[in-house]
Structures are given as structure tokens and as C-alpha cells.
Amino acid sequence: MNPSDLFLNFLNTPVLFFFMGMIAIAIRSNLEIPQPLPKFFSLYLLFSIGIKGGMELSKSGFGEGVSGILILAVAMSSVIPFYTFFILRKKYSISDAAALAATYGSVSAVTFITAIAFLQSNHIPFGGHMVAAMALMESPAIITAVVLYKLYNKDDSNKTTLFHTIKDAFTEGSIVMIIGSLVIGLIVGEKGYESVKPFAGDMFKGILCLFLLDMGIVAARRLKDLKAAGAFSILFALLVPITNAGIGILLAKIFHMGQGDALMFTVLCASASYIAVPAAMRVAIPHSNPGIYVPMSLAITFPFNVIIGIPVYNYLVQMFI
Amino acid sequence: MNPSDLFLNFLNTPVLFFFMGMIAIAIRSNLEIPQPLPKFFSLYLLFSIGIKGGMELSKSGFGEGVSGILILAVAMSSVIPFYTFFILRKKYSISDAAALAATYGSVSAVTFITAIAFLQSNHIPFGGHMVAAMALMESPAIITAVVLYKLYNKDDSNKTTLFHTIKDAFTEGSIVMIIGSLVIGLIVGEKGYESVKPFAGDMFKGILCLFLLDMGIVAARRLKDLKAAGAFSILFALLVPITNAGIGILLAKIFHMGQGDALMFTVLCASASYIAVPAAMRVAIPHSNPGIYVPMSLAITFPFNVIIGIPVYNYLVQMFI
Amino acid sequence: MNPSDLFLNFLNTPVLFFFMGMIAIAIRSNLEIPQPLPKFFSLYLLFSIGIKGGMELSKSGFGEGVSGILILAVAMSSVIPFYTFFILRKKYSISDAAALAATYGSVSAVTFITAIAFLQSNHIPFGGHMVAAMALMESPAIITAVVLYKLYNKDDSNKTTLFHTIKDAFTEGSIVMIIGSLVIGLIVGEKGYESVKPFAGDMFKGILCLFLLDMGIVAARRLKDLKAAGAFSILFALLVPITNAGIGILLAKIFHMGQGDALMFTVLCASASYIAVPAAMRVAIPHSNPGIYVPMSLAITFPFNVIIGIPVYNYLVQMFI
Amino acid sequence: MKNLQKIEVITEKRSIDIVIEMIEKHGVTGYTLIPNVTGKGKRGIKHGDDLNDVFINSMLITVCEETVAEEIVKEIKVFLQDVSGVCFVTDVKYVLH
Amino acid sequence: MKNLQKIEVITEKRSIDIVIEMIEKHGVTGYTLIPNVTGKGKRGIKHGDDLNDVFINSMLITVCEETVAEEIVKEIKVFLQDVSGVCFVTDVKYVLH
């Protein structure tokens, strides 16, 4: 892969629709995909990658490499919040630092899905177990962050237990959707998948276009909310994903992942959550301010990863792995 | 077909999503397909089976067997409410007994559609006229039940005439959707169908998965409402469909239906309405309690038919017909 | 093409669903496609024709003929409001005359899309630039009408400037959707289009069916609002599109358009707006009455064009061009 | 200024048209409708998650003069004897239209 | 406790942002918006079944002090001379926030 291919990858169809959404807001257009369709699209995309991932797992089986990657995924999600929390403590309250730590330790399903579309366009295969890795990476960061918060905030009057937080994280609709679809894909295998493929598989990229169009609109709106954020927040929202991506590529190299798996793993490390984490924080750390952590992940880290990150990470993966 | 195939049939992809919906409620997940998408999916499914059924009728024509089946269908829907009404009178008020009689005499389009997906998976053909049979079976039971109610409830102050009820039953959106699509399928034939097939045909099974996921959620929620129902209601909701299925198979044998048609007819007899009937009862028998008849049909009879009934009825059809 | 083919063209699948929607209202059915799905379908259809048109433009390039057609399109949209305004002044207030002039000078995307489905069924090709022509024809009529209004209504207290109106016209969601998709189609070309085709292309005609079903329902409802309209309004709503179609065919002949382009151009000239114009009039000419111009375009001109107009215009195009 | 009343009627979505006819008959000049609301009352929970409109309510809001309001309320009272729903009346200080 | 007023404004969906700006200008600290309501008034029926947002209303609810409410109402009065809509003011006993 040479640098000109790198440039071409910015011109991925779904990502262009993301741009279009941002431009629509910039020119003050009233364009929007009316709710609840974007909500539904996000469920559809999880369903789509879940059932396909499950079907592929039913063919490949859970080899040794697979469990290695899954353990690595859980480890990364658990560890990232530690180092970020201590950086964040310099500028933010304990609650906000913990919520941000959870945000950057957890993952963004939409970034992951965009990376899938990217790999498909470039005909690079990846394993169905990476979908399981994504599902596994959403919660550990939340748990670590809540533990840190409870350790440092001795006079916490909040009565939500850690158990409650863990239960919540695993019953969140999006998690149930992806894990449920993965399991069903595993059960019905290739034959069962064939019959739903025209909807569950073939629609994937087209629906992703309209979904990213909406995400572009939402991200651009949140960008306006971000005015007050200051340089530290913006730098953090750019440098942390880059650092985590670096660690991701390094680990992928050490653990001999294939190129497709390596990119997916890197993207997971680099991405930040804006769906699962805000839902969990409301209950677990209610004094944290979603007006801080959601715009950072949604309006900076997410567009950065989708537009620049994925093609660059892929370029590095192609060079080093 | 041997018993192990019977077991395999429980693992039908759409039915697994129905299970997944029930599990989501059991683990108190907030997963749901946001409205109005489930409403739209039900319209889509009627559109899909209607236009396809019409197209197939345009090829096969209305033979002698066809009109026989249609007459049989109307007869079953008209007769079932009689015997059920007199059983139900033992435990329920006249209004509730009549509403329940309508419920079990009428049919469930979703059960019917799930049976179509089942036949497709097993590559068993059935005639386009069965779609017409379904459309014809929705209303007669309602009319019989209202007549019974008016006979037994002399001091009925309700001024809704029987004519009004009949008119309502035929202008109900779902009926207009299926009949309209059927007629259009008949007019445009195979050539017209080809151009809409990628949407109207190929998406069918995938959309059914997401729709049944939602139905699983709704059915499981209603199950909670059912605590107060008592053993009689639950037994009724299981035994009446089984009895009606038995009568259905017998009639299918006597009238020499093909295996596909026989299963569809049996499923129609066994299924209970939870869309058309509650809509009609509100106006025609306003003192009946939807809190009784909807949970019985939706939370017991529907899951029973979808999970256990269809494969078992098919097993019997394969053995006897 | 002979007259019997002309008749067959009324039996186009999507148009039959439009009929079905009108019949549903006539028999007082409660059938409807629940919002926001019709809104979403209209966005989907714009996305679909936009990205496909862009892709085709990327293959054919902008030849000399293309810019000629685009200029002609803008000219027609700018000129139609003049002659209609002076006819309309005889019966309507300045505000209503101006709003109606904008309505009939601008275009109906849905009529255009129905004509695309019609050409596809008849295997007649047309150029991707016609999609650009449609996008370009929405606004000039609005601008002309507002200029006429401001000229004739000296004591206009409305402070909305012409600039504001122009800006609004170009940031309207539907315009951004079609132009955005067109540009993306141009950028990604045939290769990029392939990956979204199962959704963006293959679903087109099926979704159009359900969308026109809803449009039939809405048009029939508006027909009831029209009782008060009087013969002048109804005649106007029928004769103006016919006149404009005649001019369209003439120009198509003079400028040597292909048959497909000629039909699309004729349909654009003949169609009247009921989405972009009401949105613009609210702000630019707030004293105009949408209860007059929306039913005329939506309940008379639109059904006329879709049911009778398109096949007849095509018959004439086949004869003369 | 005349004494103004706000009438709020919540009833099953499929019956709301009857309420609208009722108030229009009394010459009421305007109303606002919240098409989909859920709720709970004597007749159990309306989840709003059904496939038809049986388990969902609509809420109608209309402001009118006290004399008219009184007549409307009389009719709604009869209506609510048969049909699921509830009706509240509150004083309104003033109205701009 | 200060005298509190509830202002409810129903206007076409596309104009509701102007109302929001208006109340925010007067330092109102909060509001609630019901994005889609239908209705009928001097300008006919708003079915809410259109493809754009011309035939649909939104309803804004805000509770504020009487003095502020009076100023807001003055502006809304002017606004409603040009734009479709209606505004009700009612007394509120008390508010928790």
C-alpha cells in the first residue's frame, strides 16, 4: 500500500456521507434522518455484524488465537482507564475524570462498524471473533472507572453498587443485540445465514451510509456544544486515541494477529464510547457531566477515527504487520 | 421426516430471535425495536406475502381446489367461536366469552407469516390462495362472536350495529394491506413482481427476524400481566389451538390439500388474533376486557404456536398427509 | 409503442399502490404508513436517485448536451411562474397567486421518481444529469415568485429578504440530500456504487410502492379539503401541467434530447411542488394560504401526472422524438 | 376578558375523533392534539407497544369560554361512561391567539 | 415563594425555535418541548401527515416568574400576529426543580 491509496481511503462512500452530515449542519440545513430511524439503524448494524460474526465463528471455531485476542481485549479495556484517570485528575473533578476514563477505555460500535466497511472495500478479511471482542470491551472500562471513582471519592453518597453497574452494563440493549445475534449466528451457521443475508448482509453498507449521515449531523451539532471545552480537552480527545492505537498495533504485532484482526483491534483500542458509557454513568456516577465526555468522544474522537484514524491505522498495520 | 428434524426446526432463525426477545425481558434488558418500526414491519410483511401470493395466483389461477379451501377457511372461522363460547361461558362474563371466542376463531397474521418462513426453510411449496384464506378468516369469527353476544346479552345498550362491525372488520388497515397487495400481485403478475422482489421478497426473512425479536419482547411483557389469569385461562390458551389444529389436519386430509397448504390451513385454525380482534371488540363489545384476551393470545397461544406448534403440526402433516 | 401499451402503463406496480392508498381513504380504512417512515422513504428515494445519477455522470461526464439541458431546466423553472402569475391574478390575491406560481414553476421530486420507475420498467435509459436538472429546478421558481410578489405588493411589511429566501431554498433538507448524494456518487463512481447498490439501488422500486401507497392516502385526504376550491382551481391544476408538458416536449425536440431525457424533462415541467414550495412560502410570503396551493398540487396535479400524465407524455415522446 | 377554561381530554387514540367532533359541534375554534401518549387508569396500562392503536391514548387540549366549556364537559361526561379516558378542566389566566 | 406562571405556546414546528430564542432572551432557565402535536385553529387542520414540517405543530411549556412571564407574553403577542399559533398562561401553585 502506498500513500496515494491512503488518500483514496478517505473517499470511502460511508465516510463521505458522514462528511455530508457535517456540511449540512455547517450550512444550517434542516436535513436530518428522523428518529427513531437512526436508533433502528444502529440496532440493525449490530444485528448485521453480530449474526455474520457468529456465522463465521461457526465455520472457523474458537482456536487458540481467538481466546488470546479476547483476553487481550478485556485487558486493554480494563487498563486504559487507569492511565487516563490519573492524567485527567489534573484538570477534572473525580467524577468527570472517572467518566472520561470509562469513555476512552470502552469502545465505539459505530467506529468498529465503519472499520468493517473499510476492510470490506479493501478486501481484507478479519475473524468473526473480533465482534465478540468488541462486545467484551464495552463493559470492563466502565467497571474499572467506577472502582477508581469509589476508591477516590470516599464520601460518595450514591448507593448504586458495583454489582448493579455490572448488571446494567450487560443488559444494555446494544450489548444484548450484538451478543444475541452472535449466538444465533453461531447456532444457525452458514445455511441459516444464507436466508437472511439479503437483509442482514447486503443492506449493511447502504444503511451504514444513511446512519453515518445522521452521525455526521449529530457530531457537528455536538461540536457547537464544545466551544467551552478548552485546549486540554481537545488535545486529550486526539492524543489518547492515537496513543491507544499505537499500543494496539504493538500488541497485535506481538501476538501475531492477522492484518484484518490487527486493524479491528487497533480501532477498538483507539475508539471512545458515547452510547454505553453515558447510559452507565447516569446511574453509577450521577455527578459526572455528560456535557463534557459526550462531546469529546462524539464530536472529536469519533470523527477523527472515522475520517483520519482508520485509513492511517490501516496504513501502519500494512507496513508493520 | 424423523424426530431429530423436528427438533432442528425449533432452531429456525426467526424463531430464535423471538426467543432472544423473551430473554431480553427476562434479564430486564432495555432492548427494544423503537416504534413505529414494528408497526411498519407488520405492514411490510403483509405487503410481502400479499403481493407474492397474488403473483402466484396469477400463475396458478383459481382452480376448483382453491375455492374449496377458501370456503373451508370461512367456515372454520365462523364455527370455532360457537364451541369456544359455550366452554368460555362457564368462567367468563358474556362480553369476555364472546371476545375470547372471536380471538380464537380469528387468525394471527404473524403466526401465519412465521409458518411461511418455516415452509421456505424446508423447501415445501404452498399456494398463493392461502394468503387469501388468511385474509378471509380474520372477520367471520368477529361477526359470529358479536351475533352470539347480542343474542345472549339482551339488555345490550351498545348501539353499534352488526353492519358497522362488519364494515369495520373489512376496512381495518391490515386487511386492506393484504387484500390490496394480493390484488396488485394478481394484476402485475410475475413480470411486475420481479422489479419489486429485492425489497418485497428478499428482505422478508431478515425483517421477520427483527419483527419477531420485537414480538418476543412484547409477548414476554404481556406474560407479566398474566399472573392473575389462573389455570383455566392458561389451559384454554393451550388446548384450544391444539384442538383446532387437530380439526385442521383432519379437514386438510379429507379435502386432499397439498402438504404446504395443509400446514398453512392448520396454522390458521390454531392461531389466535391479537391485532384485528381487539380493534373490533373495542367498538362492538366495549365491556369486554382486553387485559384478558390479549395476553392469552399474545403471551401464551402465539409463542406456543410459533415455537412448538408449527414444527409439530408440520411433523403430523408430513406423517398423515 | 401502440395505444395498448399506453394502457398497460397505467398498471405500473408503484402506481397501483398509489391507487390502493386512495381507495383506502375512500372506504374509510385506517390504513397508513406510520410517520416518520414516509418522511424517511422520501429521503431514501432522493438518496437513491442522487447517488445513482452521480455515478452515471461519473461515467458519461458533463458533455455539451448536459449543460444545455441544465440551463434549459433553470430557464423553465424561472419562466413558468411569470405566465401563471398573470393568469392567477384574475382569481387570487397577490400572495396566493405568487405562491401558486412558485408551486407550478417548481417541481415534484416524487413525480420525477415515479417517472424513473416507469422508464426502468420500459427499459428506456436516461442521463444522470437529469437528477441534477431536477435539483436545479426546485428553487428558481420560488425566487421568481417572490420577486413578483415583492414587485406587486408594494406595502409588504415582511422583512424576509430575497437573499434569505434563496439561502433557505438551497439548505432545505431534500435539496441537500439529493445534491449531496449526487456529488458522492460522482466521487465514488461505479466501484463505490457497487457496494451500496443492494440497498441504494435494488430496494428503489419496492420502497417506492410503499411510499406511493402513503402518498395516495395523503392525496385522497387532501382531496376532501378541496371541496371549496371551485372549478377555476381544478381546471388550472389540470391545464397548466398539460401546457407545461407540451412546452417541455417541444423544447426536448428542438434541443435534440434522447427519449429518456425528454420524458424526464417533460415530467419536470409538468409537475408541481408540494414539499419545497410550502416550506419556502411560510417564510417568504407568509400571507399565502397553503390550504389553497397544497391541495391543488398534491390532490389534483400530482395524481393526474402520476396516473395519466407519465404514460401519455411518454406516448407523445415516443411518437415525436 | 371572558372567563377561559382549559379542557384536557385523554382517551384511547381510536376514540379521539369522537371527542373532536363533540367539541367542534359546540363551536370551539381550535384544539391541539398530542397523538400518542401512554398511561394507566381503571382499565390497566396502555403500553403503547402494540401493533394496532388499542393500547395507546391521545390527549386533546382546547381552551374555550366557560359557558361553552360547561356544555362540552356535560357531553364528555356521558362519553366517558362507556369509553376509557379522563378529562380535566383548569382555569386559564389569558390566551393569545 | 414568588408568583409563578406556566406559559404554553403551540405554533408551527418550524417556528418553534423563534419562540425558544424569545424566552431565552428573557433569561428563562428552562423549558420543555413536545416536538410533534397536531391541531386545528384559524388556519385549518394540521394533519401532521405531510412530508415536510408545514402541517405540524410543536408545543413549548415553560414555567417562570410572573414579571418575566409578562414580558415574554408581550413579545409572543407580536409574534403570533404573523405566525400560526396560540399561547395560554396559567397560574402554577409551586414548582420543584
Place this chain on the structure above:
Amino acid sequence: MKNLQKIEVITEKRSIDIVIEMIEKHGVTGYTLIPNVTGKGKRGIKHGDDLNDVFINSMLITVCEETVAEEIVKEIKVFLQDVSGVCFVTDVKYVLH
């Protein structure tokens, strides 16, 4: 007739069930829920455009007797110390059910 009060609670959609439990505990016989409302308050704007239900509110309306209302309001006061939301109480002239 007893003195009747209308309680309106607006809070984040995900917490509205807690409010419902609260009022039901006090024996309230009915309520109406507007599931999706947007708004603005001390905690910023709730756009309602998110993919989860964090940035959207629900609005609960219940009419009950004054004595019950007072008790409910006490609890809601505590609830609103931790959770985003607002609660208004108004007098109702009368209720038909």
C-alpha cells in the same frame, strides 16, 4: 368535591419509571405519560437525537387529591435533588373519569 391537583413531572426518560413507582405507592389511580419530550434546564439541552435515551425526557401527568399530592411532592423533591427534572403543581377545577 375534593380539592384536586395536577402534578406534572418532567424527567429523563430512563428515570420516569421511578416517578411512576413513587406515585403508585401513594395509591394514585391513574396517570398519563408523554414518552418523548425534549427540553432545556440546568443540565443543558436534551436534544432527543441520541442513540440511547440519555438526552431525552418524558413528561408524566397525574391528577389526584390535594392530600395525596402533598405527600407525592415531598418525595419528588428528594428525587429531584439527584436526578435531572422539574415538577409543577396546579389547581384543577374538576375531573371527569
